[in-house]
Amino acid sequence: MKTKLLPTTFLTLYLTLNSVFAGGVPGEDPNGLYYQSGSLDETYGGVREGLNLYVTNGPKSAQYKGTRLTLLSGTVVDGTVETNGQSELIAIDASIEGVVSAFGNSIVDLRSGSFGELIADDDAVLFLSAPSNGTVRTRNVSHFFMDDGGSVARLFASDSTDIKIRGGSVLGVVYGFACARISIFDGVFYSPLTAFGQSTITISGGNFLQTNSLPERSSDAVFRCIEDGIIQFVGSNFTVNNVPVNGLLDLDKLASTGVIERIGDDYERYYTGIVRGTLQTGQTLESSFWIHRAQEYQDDANLLFISDNGPTNEELEENLLQTAALLSKAEEDLLESQNKILSMNQELETLKEKIAQLQQYGAPGLGPNALLNSTFDSDLSFWKFYTSGSANAMLYAPGVHQSSGAASIKVNSSSSNLQLYQNDIPLLHNTEYELTFYAYSNTGNDFKVSISGHEFPFINYGLNREVVNLTTEWKKFTIKFTTKNFGTPAFDARLSFWLADNARPGDQYFIDNVYLVPAQELSPLAAKLEVRARALRNIK
Incomplete structure (x- = not known):
């Protein structure tokens, strides 16, 4: 007989079972009764609970709860045996003509003899190393193991049960239902x-x-x-x-x-x-x-x-009919590919428009600025504002160094999401960038800044909620970081000024002259077009 491999959750119980019954001698026990011979007659009721039994002549039927039961050589049970409530049953050269049912974390080990239908339910464990002329049914996360010497008429596993067959035979069908696992x-x-x-x-x-x-x-x-x-x-x-x-x-x-x-x-x-x-x-x-x-x-x-x-010849004839269906499917695939090409051409035109925007809004003398409308001279175009509470974003004048404008956010109530951001920013991968801006708040409360992907899950592109220590006067801030977590030029980057963690009702924040440039400056126009040109080649 091959060694059974028991699930970890039942190993302790199974070892305890073997240590109690292997070589035991029937007799009196303070925890219950041992029966050396004779049958369990009806005077003990329909349910045996909390007993420790050796049986040599079984009843017509019996139900056990929290009981350890050993059926010794020659035992014949012409009815059903049901174990429940963490019961343990070992059958050695016994015969059970009815149904053997294991419920409620009980363990049943049918080592030798002959048996009828077997049922494991409600996290029970059932071992079989002997022939059974009935059907095995497992339900509700129960376990069934069969070794050499075991045989069953049919096997039905359902409800996430676990079946392992290491030998023996199955005469009829084997069915797995509802997430069952059969190995x-x-x-x-x-x-x-x-x-x-x-x-x-x-x-x-x-x-x-x-x-x-x-x-x-x-x-x-x-x-x-x-x-x-x-x-x-x-x-x-x-x-x-x-x-x-x-x-x-x-x-x-x-x-x-x-x-x-x-x-x-x-x-x-x-x-x-x-x-x-x-x-x-x-x-x-x-x-x-x-x-x-x-x-x-x-x-x-x-x-x-x-x-x-x-x-068969009939099948070969049907194959020809199916070939026509496959050709029809190929035509559908071709149409889908044409639609994808059309979509890519539309994306190409959009990229050309964005290159024109970069040429228009680039900051002369400061290198290839990746942002649009960095100075807020006339409005907040290309910037977006979001709050889950109450706040307002507006143009404020004068800006830093008496410029014509700056971005301002006035907080009316606390919010779990409060931010000013710009998206669809082009970035080179694995490149060091320098982010500079001027900012202050009327209370000196801080905010945080991030560079991430624009869409969920907002992948960190190199700068994640960096704390900016504001004062109550204009101050210049410079943050260097290296882009990461994307392998080709990105066009979906998002720069966020995150106010939600620190802002309080009555706070007012001011931001101006926001620039995002490579730390190693390229020529202004070359740097602006580098990201776009590489992407266009990939699309074509």
Whole structure:
């Protein structure tokens, strides 16, 4: 028997369970009763709670809460057994003909014997190393582990449960529902595996045999996915019909095949195609795959149906019809590309207009100023003001050095967002810049300054909420920084004067002569056009 790998959250409980029962001797116990022989008759009621039991002849049915129960060799239970409330159950060469249910963080370890239907629910853990002629059902974040010696008729996993199969066999279908996770390392599977409703089946080993039939023409399919289900193949250590697989999942050829055919009714429609590969024996294999209509092939995680039979004549005829549909799709893609080119041409014209603006508003003698209307001589054009409270932005005269104007913000109420900013500023990447401006406030309260992307999430482009210590008189401030967090010239930079953190009702702020230039000056016109020229080349 292979060693079970237990989830961390249940390891402590499982080790405790083994230490209590392994080699134990039935007898009296201060925490409860041990039964050496005989059955648990109805005089003990329908629910056994808080007991510590060894059983050699089980009841017709029983329910246990907070109980440790060991079914010893020869025990026969012709009814159902239900564990709940952190109960622990071990079965050694026992027989339970009814349903074994594990609920409420309980642990059930079926080591040997024979069993019927098995249910794990509500974060319970179920181990199986013995044959079961019933169905295994897992729900509500429960766990199921099966090793060599284990076998079940069918397996249904749902509600984010975790299934690990390291050996044994499954005679009927394997279904994953509702985000369930099924991991297959080894074992024999006689019927198809289906991932349904965002569940995931991961296969790294095992032998998958095609003995049962499926609806429609998918009768020989081994793996299926429906409604966003996923089947993943890890490595090639598994076999189909006893033949080792090597290159069966030729993803490049599968991707180039595309969508071939749609069949079925309105609810259950599938696409079929062909995937080719080679086996370890050197044989060439041609297989069909099936894809649900709501999905598109992306990678091996979306590989849905596989079988080892080639297409029928009817399928080949249908392929020709689908080729026409693919050509129609190609025409749609071409039209979309033409629309993108048109959009890029419009963007090119916009960039030309902005270059003209740079030529007009550049500051002679101060190098390539990246800002527009830096001196506020007549208005606040190209600057924007925003507040979530009450405040006003206006032109104020005189500005610094008795200039004709400056920007002024008068605060009427506190606000969580209060700023004066300019956006769509062009910046060279990985370049040192120098930001200079004059400012003061009537109370001496500070503000902060940032250079970022204009749109959410407002990526830091090199200057992030730098505190500016204002006084009550005009003062010049110079801040140097190096641009970052973009790899090509940016055209969406935003310079923000952030007042929200420090401004109080009655405060009035004044800002003038704001310039943003490279620290290593280029010629004025060359620097203004450098960013735009490089971008235009990229767009073309």
